[in-house]
Amino acid sequence: MKEDAGQFEKRKQEHITLALEESTQSVSSSNWDQYQLHHEAFPEINFKEVDLSASFFSYKTSSPIFISSMTAGHQQGEIINARLAALSQNKQILMGVGSQRKELHDAEASNEWKKIRKNYPKSLLMGNLGLTQIISSASDDIQRLVDSLEAVALIIHTNPLQEVLQLEGTPDFRGGLNALEKLCKKISVPVVVKEVGFGFSRQTLEKLNETGVAAVDVSGKGGTHWGRIEGLRSQNQVMNQASLTFNNWGRTTLEILKDFSEVKASYSVWASGGVRNGLDVAKCLSLNAQMVGLAQPWLKAAVVSEEALEDLYNRLQFELKIALFCTGSVNPQSLSLRKVGQWQKA
C-alpha cells in the first residue's frame, strides 16, 4: 500500500503520542530484578575516579549510554531531534536518528538532517533504515543517506511483529540476512543491527556472525511495546485484538544478554529495550554490553525541554557511577571483566 506524505506524518505523530502513554510500556514484564550486582563494602576507589567514558571505533564518548533511534520526517520530530542532537553534541554520546526511509524516495527529506548536522556539527549521529528497505534498495542509495547525515554508523532495524500489526506495514522479510551481508561489505561505516523491543533468538545471534555486522543491539522486551502502539492506532478490530494477543511477545533484554554470553560472536553486543535507569545500564554492562540505549525516556524529556534532557543525562550518569563505585569498578570495562553479577533463583 503506497502511503502519501500526509499519512506518513500522521503515523509518525501518532507513534510519538502513543509512545508517551504508560499503556504502551511493557515494564511489568521486564525482569531487571532477576540479575543483581554484588555490593562491595570495600570498593578501594575514590568515587571521583570512576570514569564513564567509552569508545566506538575512533569515536570517544562520555558514556556507554546512547540515544536509541527515534523519530523523523514531521514538524514535531524536528524539534525533538534538534534537542536530542544538541545533547549528543554537548555530552558526546551516540544518537540513533529515526528511520530515513522517506529520504530513499524523497530527496527533500534529507534537508531535516542536513539542518541538524549544520547546527550540531559535532553530534555523533547514526543513520537508520529498516531491514525491509535494505532488501529492496541499492547500496548506493543507502550510502547517500549515510553521507547526507555524515553518520558515524548505520543502524538497521528489524521489526516483523510491528510491520505485521501496522496497517501500512510491509511484512516481507525474504532475503534479509543476505541483504544485510551485502550491505556490510559495501557501506562505508560500521553496521549495527537492532530489533524494536522484541529481541533476538539465540539462533539468530549465531546467524548474524556471518553477516559482518559490527554490533547487535539486543533490543529486548520490557519497555516500549510496538505491538501495543500499532494495535492502539488501528481502527481495525482484527488488528486491534491481535495486538492484544501478542501483548507479552518477545524476549527480555536480560534473557538475551544471558544467551549472548554463550554465543561465540564476531560482533560487539549492545543492549536496549526497557532500560530505564543507570542501574539497568550497569547490569547490561556487567553482562558484556559495550553500549546501552534508551528510547522512550529520552523522548519523554525531549518533548519537555533541553534542560529536561540534560537532567536525565545527569541522573543516568550519576546512577551508573554509583553502581560502578559500589561494585568496586573504576570503569565500565572493569565492571564487565570482574563478573560481579548474579542471577536470582526464580
Ligand SMILES: Cc1cc2nc3c(=O)[nH]c(=O)nc-3n(C[C@H](O)[C@H](O)[C@H](O)COP(=O)(O)O)c2cc1C
Ligand atoms: C517514538 C519512537 C519512534 C521510534 N522510531 C524508530 C525508528 O525509526 N527506527 C528504529 O530502529 N527504532 C525506532 N524506535 C524504537 C526504539 O529505538 C527502541 O528500540 C524501542 O523503543 C525500545 O526501547 P525503549 O524501551 O527504551 O523505548 C522508536 C521508538 C520510539 C519511542
